[in-house]
Amino acid sequence: MVGLSPTTRSSHLRIVIAPDSFKGTATAVDVAAAIAAGWRTVRSDDELLQLPMADGGEGTIDALERGIAHAVRVPSTVSGPLSDPIAADWLRFVDADGVDTGVVELAQTSGLPLLDPLDPLHAHTLGFGQQIALALDAGVQRLLLAVGGSSSTDGGTGALTALGAKFLDEAAHRLPLGGGALERLSSVSFGAVREVPSEGAYLLSDVRNPLTGPLGAAAVFGPQKGASLDQVLLLERGLARLARRMPVDPTATGAGAAGGTGFGMLAWGAIARSGAEAVCEAIGVGAALPGADLVITGEGSYDQQTSSGKVASEIELVATRHHVPVAVVAGRISVASETVDSAVSLEELAGGTEAAMRDTISWLEAAGAELARRYSR
The missing domain is CATH 3.90.1510.10 (Glycerate kinase, domain 2)
Structure with a gap:
């Protein structure tokens, strides 16, 4: 995975945040809000659209x-x-x-x-x-x-x-x-x-x-x-x-x-x-992406099962259709994806799984800030 390329657009960016829940630690609504809060600590003037996702399970x-x-x-x-x-x-x-x-x-x-x-x-x-x-x-x-x-x-x-x-x-x-x-x-x-x-x-x-x-x-x-x-x-x-x-x-x-x-x-x-796919369609993720500079998705574990119908893979698919770069925030990341431009692991940020799960919201905020710094370079 590579870092996001510097933008040539307006200094005010439009970011869509569409994560799944981090099961057992944070709802999708909380995940989106935390990533947005972290992003704003670095780039306070950007437009952030929060579209929490689900895959048919809880939430x-x-x-x-x-x-x-x-x-x-x-x-x-x-x-x-x-x-x-x-x-x-x-x-x-x-x-x-x-x-x-x-x-x-x-x-x-x-x-x-x-x-x-x-x-x-x-x-x-x-x-x-x-x-x-x-x-x-x-x-x-x-x-x-x-x-x-x-x-x-x-x-x-x-x-x-x-x-x-x-x-x-x-x-x-x-x-x-x-x-x-x-x-x-x-x-x-x-x-x-x-x-x-x-x-x-x-x-x-x-x-x-x-x-x-x-x-x-x-x-x-x-x-x-x-x-x-x-x-x-x-x-x-x-x-x-x-x-x-x-x-x-x-x-x-x-x-x-x-x-x-x-x-x-x-x-x-x-x-x-x-x-x-059904939730993505119902809440209008595709309609929100034209004109976006970045879509951020995420889930508890970004792994080999992600491509089997999980939220992150669906967001990647829709974003690719609209030519919008994708960033992933996950508790743990064990695979790479050609359609993901940048990824942040809470496990790496926190120095371990236990620490990441103990204060997931704070580390999600840190992940949002880290992505905002990468996109500002």
Whole structure:
């Protein structure tokens, strides 16, 4: 990676700041604000446009709310991942084409941080489906389903149950909620399932894993949700039974997202989309880039997975189309990119990972200042 070239334009620069969250340490909104604050300590007269990003996981509603004029949060109470009632918002806005759009974020209703201790066999996505139903009741024409951050491995059966599906055992009794019960699945009924809205439902995710197998939802993500080896095997058997009873290819892109919730939503009729691409489009990053001198993006770890649909890679792609140079700020940087002009690692600035994570905001400000100095040379 090389330093940014000196500008020949006006002394006042236009900078677009569009990072992802640094998971566990800073939200995307906080990351953008900190980078901007650091930049201003060096170049106070520049125009800074903050467009915090997301990839379909936690923080998607925050990014869309901030980036879309007149977006409205709609409060609701739904079942949490173990059926306790929880407060969660969904988002509503009218897009550029005049389509009434609802956004439901699984992390708010069925997310990993909602459970302590974790319960990989019984955690479910019923609340996610309940919130989808609330958006349908409100009359939205299109749904964006942000499915990152799930606490469960139920194949989306909880969400589908809330939408009217039935998952039955051999005695034609409803199965209990949670992925642990799916190994007893005998039949599935979609007869009473609610219809996808008129302008479609879109599954937003950066996950390309299949539903089952060594790269599937249980094997790869089950341990992150507290599953032991035996529990992973049990969950895998259940997902395999589900796959044989649903009219969806379990290897489809997005099927393994959110403990297989992607698979369930595809079975409902949703269409898989890159979460980062959808958010980027919705908040108008492309429209903001013409005339910009630089776009700054970032994420917790800029590594080999970045190119697989992560926020930074999407921003690089859009910036390249508009011939705008790109800078990256990341907690850790382990790969180089030909489309990145300059990069700053918080780990290097702070002298280590622990120090960078202990005071992430301050080091993000330092990174913003460092980029501003480089661009002033």
